[in-house]
Amino acid sequence: MIIIMESEATPFEVDNVVAAVQNKGWQTHISSGSGETIIGVKGKGQPLDPFHLEQMSGVRETMAITQKFKLVSRAFCPENTTFDIGGVTVGGQQVVVIAGPCSVESREQLLETAHAVKDAGAHFLRGGAFKPRTSPYSFQGMGEAGLKLLAEAREATGLPIVTEVMSPDKVALVSIYADVLQIGTRNMQNYDLLNAVGRAHKPVLLKRGMSATIEDLLMAAEYILAHGNQRVMLCERGIRTFDNKYTRNTFDVNAIALLKELTHLPIIADPSHAVGVRRHVPPIAMAGVAVGADGLAIETHPNPDKATSDGDQSLTLPQFSELMIRLRAMATAVGRTM
Ligand code: PEP
Numbered sequence: 192m193i194i195i196m197e198s199e200a201t202p203f204e205v206d207n208v209v210a211a212v213q214n215k216g217w218q219t220h221i222s223s224g225s226g227e228t229i230i231g232v233k234g235k236g237q238p239l240d241p242f243h244l245e246q247m248s249g250v251r252e253t254m255a256i257t258q259k260f261k262l263v264s265r266a267f268c269p270e271n272t273t274f275d276i277g278g279v280t281v282g283g284q285q286v287v288v289i290a291g292p293c294s295v296e297s298r299e300q301l302l303e304t305a306h307a308v309k310d311a312g313a314h315f316l317r318g319g320a321f322k323p324r325t326s327p328y329s330f331q332g333m334g335e336a337g338l339k340l341l342a343e344a345r346e347a348t349g350l351p352i353v354t355e356v357m358s359p360d361k362v363a364l365v366s367i368y369a370d371v372l373q374i375g376t377r378n379m380q381n382y383d384l385l386n387a388v389g390r391a392h393k394p395v396l397l398k399r400g401m402s403a404t405i406e407d408l409l410m411a412a413e414y415i416l417a418h419g420n421q422r423v424m425l426c427e428r429g430i431r432t433f434d435n436k437y438t439r440n441t442f443d444v445n446a447i448a449l450l451k452e453l454t455h456l457p458i459i460a461d462p463s464h465a466v467g468v469r470r471h472v473p474p475i476a477m478a479g480v481a482v483g484a485d486g487l488a489i490e491t492h493p494n495p496d497k498a499t500s501d502g503d504q505s506l507t508l509p510q511f512s513e514l515m516i517r518l519r520a521m522a523t524a525v526g527r528t529m
């Protein structure tokens with residue numbers, strides 16, 4: 192339920208309503224950016240009587256949230272959620288860029304990439320230390336040694352780190368090194384993992400399952416918020432369609448526009464996994480910014496042809512730096528900064 196206050200409601204009236212709701216055992220979330228104060232009611236308490244609430248001084252109306260997703264919904268929190276990660280604001284005016292290799296492979300590879308993407312203007316460094324690979328015979332990631340290299344690269348460049356966690360028992364370990372916990376497409380509906388990152392004290396980048404509907408994605412995010420973690424970014428990374436000859440996935444540009452309407456959480460576009468072909472990554476990245484994404488995740492590698500994973504879709508370091516110039520112009524064209 193949400194409680195919409197009159198625009199001239201006083202802080203005293205708001206406090207009174209909050210106290211009445213909390214006395215019944217519920218938690219509240221106040222949002223007051225758009226002129227009127229909206230009190231979101233969450234948790235589990237004794238039944239609330241909407242009629243009684245509407246009689247309280249300063250209350251305009253109460254409304255049940257009819258969608259299945261509650262805490263992530265725009266109705267619950269009308270303003271965009273913004274949060275700070277290592278000095279970078281996500282979800283605000285600035286479009287943020289997460290760049291780096293698919294996998295952490297070596298100290299040299301990671302540090303060279305980190306310095307180059309930082310110089311080009313990226314805001315975060317990405318790199319997988321635990322890799323979810325289709326084949327058990329493919330490179331599975333460097334594990335904790337890779338996490339240590341990511342921490343060293345953060346030390347050297349100041350870039351906060353985004354890296355994947357694949358299982359609940361690794362959340363504590365990855366949290367020691369990471370600034371953002373990434374949940375990969377294959378784990379979007381791993382509910383034990385969602386609950387575990389919901390209890391963690393780190394922001395989460397939740398990637399859309401490759402065959403997940405928009406509602407599936409929002410419901411997955413709902414798990415994380417319901418377990419207490421509000422700092423969640425959603426990532427459109429391409430979905431499976433029928434063409435896998437020319438394109439790895441299909442970038443669902445609709446999803447970004449729809450998600451911006453349905454949820455207050457920041458939305459990230461990942462053109463690399465979406466299209467899977469290096470030369471097509473720049474135009475898809477531009478489309479992501481054009482349609483309103485709050486950030487991009489772009490795979491970059493000093494020598495993509497030698498990469499242990501996703502080389503075909505990784506930009507070279509000069510290509511990334513050239514793309515950043517074009518992305519800045521696109522951000523300006525849509526009233527954002529980068
Ligand atoms: C990745 O970011 O390298 C990755 C494995 O992504 P996804 O889970 O979207 O395939």
Ligand code: MN
Pocket residue numbers: 293294464490500501
């Ligand atoms: Mn990858």
